[in-house]
Amino acid sequence: MQVFFSIAVDALAYGMVLFVISIGLSVTMGLMRVVNLAHGAFAMIGGYIASYAARDLGLAYGFAVILAVVGTIIIAIPLERFLYRRIYGAPELTQVLMTIGITFCVIGIANYVFGPTLKTIPLPAELQGPVNLGFRSIAAHKIFAIGCGIAVALGLWYLIERTSFGVKLRASVDNTAMAAALGVRTKIVYAASFALAVGLAAFGGVIGAELLPVEPYYALRYMVTFLVVVSVGGAGSIPGALIACLLLGAIDTTGRYLVPEYGEFFFYLAVIAIVWIFPRGLLGRAK
């Protein structure tokens, strides 16, 4: 029971962090059809900025998070304008190469600037230590990560289902040409959702830094995980991404707890099984 409970909490926290980071990837992939392997690099940039702000400048945690999100978006805008715009609608191979190239560059630069060591983001006092729930105590930052994940999920649901921006976004995802013909300025929708995706990646990178430590190879190490989440959930589907994150988080965490010597064997086995059965993802729509 004890083991089961710790697995469940860890899996939930891990799944939520995965969700916050990969939901942006899912949206951009559904909307722009860009296989963006550099998404993890944006999460990593966010982590680095937050670490620099909180540890080296001594800013408060909340400020560091905001700075990380804003800073990463500022870095990402020229990339979108000059590099990504050229590969919209290009074949997958081109997109993969371009975004892997961006990832490699970011890793090299991050290592040059910050060095190869792990960077920590000091947590504020409220998030340190355990929280007693009466029958069990849980690390506070895990509860915080879970809370953030739920908040992001609800916020995105509201944004996409209830606001006029959401209507335009959904219209552009369904049929870009038709939406443009009806007066939706799709370029702006693209740019806004790209910024949103990058901002969420940076946010996830910061709040998940305890679970996915920030270091130069972060971008490459977790890139695959994020891509897998989107593919399993179905590109462009928020509930799909949520289910995929919780499912994969559970499989990965359980595997690590119970059979650590197999590493990620069961994780990838599960991925193959799921994608084999649902080639378009759990909740992906048919083309």
Next chain:
Amino acid sequence: MSVTEVSNDITDAFPLRRGWQRDLIGVGIIIIAAIAGYFLFPNNLALLTRIIAILLLVLSLDLVTGYCGVATLGHAALFGAGAYAAGIAAVTFGMTEPLSMVAIGALAGAVAGLVSGVVILRGHGLAQLVLSIAVIHLFHEAANKASAYTGGSDGLSGIAPDPILGLFAFDLWGRTAYVFGILLLVIIFAVLRILVRSPFGMLCRGIRQDPVRVSAMGASVKASLIKMYVISGAVAGVGGAFNAVSTQVVGLDSLSFTNSAEALVMLVLGGTGSLYGAFVGTIVFVWFEDIVSAANPFHWLTIVGALLIAVVLFAPKGLYGTAVTLVERYGRGRK
């Protein structure tokens, strides 16, 4: 689903009947370059030998990516399967005759090609990429776990191949390994050129351009692709086995995602869908890597990244493809 529009048909530009003449020239150039390399860099034969092994992997990747349009980030699985099979045959079962090691490697590569082909071809686009990534990680974890046979993360060492045909022992300078590799490479290159010009090769190229139309013509798309995957696996397996023979160790990194991604980078750098591009890309990449990473491995990563972006933006056909286009334009201009 044309995944590799990057490689506009380079070979289309040339009349088919002259193809075999170009292939003879190609083989000639390989042999001349090999001899030149032997005499120009006598102290660097280990690097040249490594290039040959990687070249076999990139050639095999060109078969599925360049000719069939399958985007895969898991091709090192085939290479690593060949390497480990040859290594295990030598260490555990005492089969140290190099030719049979290479044959075992080819067989294992073909089997790995069949398995990963069946898995990867299940999806399209993103799903295909993710499946290929999952396959390479599965192979990696499996090799790591089966440490009784593979040595796990320490790598498989103690491979001591016999002299080739009982005549040519592997020397300290790697001369035998180099000549052996060049012979393997020339034979495989010739076979592959024949293969890609055969009706089967044409069929695969047709599938890349329009799978629906090919299946409407009555050909089985999936069976052809899997067949190509098996052939590609055999080629990659030979490369892996040759690597095991020449370096006498097999490391877990031969089954890594990075290895797969680098092979793809080399292929695209050179140009997909011509086999010649694989040569250009691999030699340029590995040579460059050897120089730069000696100075600083992280700068190397930045440079590869920048190189990739530049290739995608400015030379989407790769170095070889762009060169062919330029030569043609020049030729047309003179007429």
